[in-house]
Amino acid sequence: MLPLIFSLVAALSIAAPLAAQNGYAVQKITFKGNETISSSVLRLVMETKSVGAFAKLLGKRGPEYDEEVMAKDLERITALYQREGFLSVMVAPVRTEVDRSGKTVKLTIVIDEGEPIIVRRVETYPAPTNAIPDSILAGILKRAERDLVLRPETRFRDSSVLLDQLLLARQLADVGYPYADIVPELTVSKSDRAVDVAWRINSGPACTFGEARILGVSKVPPAVVARQIAFREGETFRLRLVEQSQQQVYGLGVFQVATVNPTLNKDSGTAVPVETFVKDAKRFTTKFGVGYGTEDHVRVSMDTRLLGFLGGARRLQVFAKHSYLEPYHVAVTLTQPAFPTPRTTLTASPFVRRQREPAYTVNRIGGSLGAAHQFSPKLSGSITYSLEQVKVDKSVLMDGADGAAVDDLYNKSQVIVGTSFDNSAPLFNPRRGFYNANSIALSGLGFGSKTRYLKTMIDLRRYQPLAGLVLAARIKVGGIKTFGEESFVPVEERFYSGGSSSVRGWGRSELGPHEAGQPVGGSSLLEASAELRYPIIGIISGVVFGDAGNIWTESFTYELGDLRYAAGVGIRITTPIGPIRFDVARPVADDDKKTQFHISVGQAF
Incomplete structure (x- = not known):
């Protein structure tokens, strides 16, 4: 791929003496002038960190300041802005507020974003030797227009070039051209702050599906897996059929791993072999669950599954649950996928x-x-x-x-x-x-x-x-x-x-x-x-709601006219099994003014 715009401009000079003291604890990092990129994103690209809010409450010192590291951080911020289309961005030397008695420092980074580079036009140029018929390519390009990120009058981003390149390659791979070569050519006008994007498209040869090999099968017969493959040898290669096959194989519910991958090698001809690899999940599993909610109180559950029941991909599940709302609930489910x-x-x-x-x-x-x-x-x-x-x-x-x-x-x-x-x-x-x-x-x-x-x-x-x-x-x-x-x-x-x-x-x-x-x-x-759901800190978020x-x-x-209304606030704590939810709500414009408290797992909707 050709060098992108940010590599065509000279690196900005950020040379200036930094007044902060090495070894001092960084208490706070503040950004000014960053209207396009949020402060949280800018902090992610920096190696210099400040003390966290929770650690600050505990009286802990922040990470130590290092002048050389900060200089590299300013270069990273500049590079990030250039990748986002702001070629003339200026990042000023760090302003510091030093507390010598406490040996701490607060940092302020001032950014002049400048004007971004705007996409002026987008054109496509098929190669003269294209194997794909012009009518098919024209249809692909027309369908892709609504999904392309780089469009006239939009801000240029490096990531947009990569996304559009993948989109066009995917569209061609879905009609039988997995070896398509999609090359962007970028013409920059610094005076106009504009860029012209030209896509050079070489479709490569038309391909078909080759041999389909199944690897890694142990308990499940290969024939069961083969029935989930959505294509047949000799058919036109289509990427979406490869992805559909993977979904269908994994959807059997008996594999821990299921991948379907075409073996793309230009020297191997136009018949593309495809390998399906599977790894069996554990045949017998039992999971226990314990929880609490204000409505169902303490709840316990057990979920036992037997894979390959009576052979093939059948599975047997025994589920049992107890809570205040369901003193007992037992279900036995036989599934034939x-x-x-x-x-x-x-x-x-x-x-x-x-x-x-x-x-x-x-x-x-x-x-x-x-x-x-x-x-x-x-x-x-x-x-x-x-x-x-x-x-x-x-x-x-x-x-x-x-x-x-x-x-x-x-x-x-x-x-x-x-x-x-x-x-x-x-x-x-x-x-x-x-x-x-x-x-x-x-x-x-x-x-x-x-x-x-x-x-x-x-x-x-x-x-x-x-x-x-x-x-x-x-x-x-x-x-x-x-x-x-x-x-x-x-x-x-x-x-x-x-x-x-x-x-x-x-x-x-x-x-x-x-x-x-x-x-x-x-x-x-x-x-x-x-x-309205909003972040607070780390895994904790809040909500304001109306029902x-x-x-x-x-x-x-x-x-x-009979509708009843309520409003409230809540806290969410993110966990691997879903957010833990705390809500407080009261009726609105209603004679019933009792406040309700709710504790549960998962979002309300």
């Missing part, structure tokens, strides 16, 4: 479960059969048939408080169809992206089921980064409609609102219709939340 298609998974799961909620206590025993299909890495769908017998131990509805005759023992069968789209990231603490889950349940399908209803739920979430902060928003809408005069909605299927992951100004299930002082749930739900919602007795009825 990759059947009947590589992206389809079948499950069978008998269970026994006791639920203890503010509105009811029920014992449930039953099972389910399900099929899930992964349409894409972000989009999935499922269909499940469940049958269970429910015994109601406690509910105000048993007395017919809402006018419905509710049995204390009944069978319930239903078909549930669901879809899920999730491109949010990162996994446990999303900072960007979108999430949507939808479900429709139809109850009353055989086996003497007295419950006949249609239940729908829509869950929408959005995560938007805002200058180092994250704005998170959610809306949930649900509705239930019964069919038949004797039908009723079971207490465990009704909607309830209020709690640590709902409208946080109320306790669990406290919001909505009540009978005899007890929540009875309803047939319509509407909830909305917004959170709104309510429950209505009538089906698909949403009276916006």
Whole structure:
């Protein structure tokens, strides 16, 4: 690759005597004039560090100051700005504030960013000897236009050149040209503070998939792995099929490691061999969990898995849990991945479960059969048939408080169809992206089921980064409609609102219709939340949030004037299993002014 812009300008002189004393403790580093690059990013490129806030509270001294190290730090800051397109940046000698009695020093770094280099035009020049047809290349370039980072009137960055080069190479590799040579040519006009970008594109030869080799298989038969490979020998080489194959092989759920890599060697011809390497996960594992939350109190769980059950990639899972809300919950799940298609998974799961909620206590025993299909890495769908017998131990509805005759023992069968789209990231603490889950349940399908209803739920979430902060928003809408005069909605299927992951100004299930002082749930739900998440220090972050919602007795009825509101603040402590969450909330413009405290694991949404 040709030298980038920052290497075309002379290095700036940062020569000046530094007045600070070597060996003094650095108490604070302050930046001035840095409008484009944040102080936290600038500190990351520096070797000189100041004492941390927590260490300062403990009375600890900061790291020692070194004049030579600081000179190198100023060079690093200058180079960083040049890589970001600020070729005329000026970093002044360090200003120091010395405390000779305490032998400490405070440093101030003043930066004059100057004007950045702007992209004036972007052009592409296919090589005369290109093997790729002009029409295909034109289509690739047209599709790539919306994703290229370097565009006219945008600020030039070195990293943008690399990203666009990878993007163009990937597009060509996805239509059979994995050996494409993508070369940027940069023409800089210092007087105009502009750069012209020209891409020289040589597609290389058209390639096909060669031999597919499977390595490392032990317990799982090679044929099982081979069925997950999304391409066949002799087909046009496509990078996305290589990536899809890796996802499908790893998706079997029996491997600790699964990689699918093409062997790219220009001297080996146009048939590209592909190697699939797998390493078996432990066949038998048991995990134990212990936690605490203000709603479920102390909870303990056990998750045992047996891989390769009855041969192949089948797996058997035994899950058991105890908490205040679930005195017992035991489920045995048999999973058959990759059947009947590589992206389809079948499950069978008998269970026994006791639920203890503010509105009811029920014992449930039953099972389910399900099929899930992964349409894409972000989009999935499922269909499940469940049958269970429910015994109601406690509910105000048993007395017919809402006018419905509710049995204390009944069978319930239903078909549930669901879809899920999730491109949010990162996994446990999303900072960007979108999430949507939808479900429709139809109850009353055989086996003497007295419950006949249609239940729908829509869950929408959005995560938007805002200058180092994250704005998170959610809306949930649900509705239930019964069919038949004797039908009723079971207490465990009704909607309830209020709690640590709902409208946080109320306790669990406290919001909505009540009978005899007890929540009875309803047939319509509407909830909305917004959170502003911001860093505090290290693994600790904070949130400011507002919630709104309510429950209505009538089906698909949403009276916006009945919405109840709450506001609050919270603290998050990042852990490998998700953030530990502390929230404090109160109702807003409401007669109920009781403050609610919530402790849980994971974000509220």
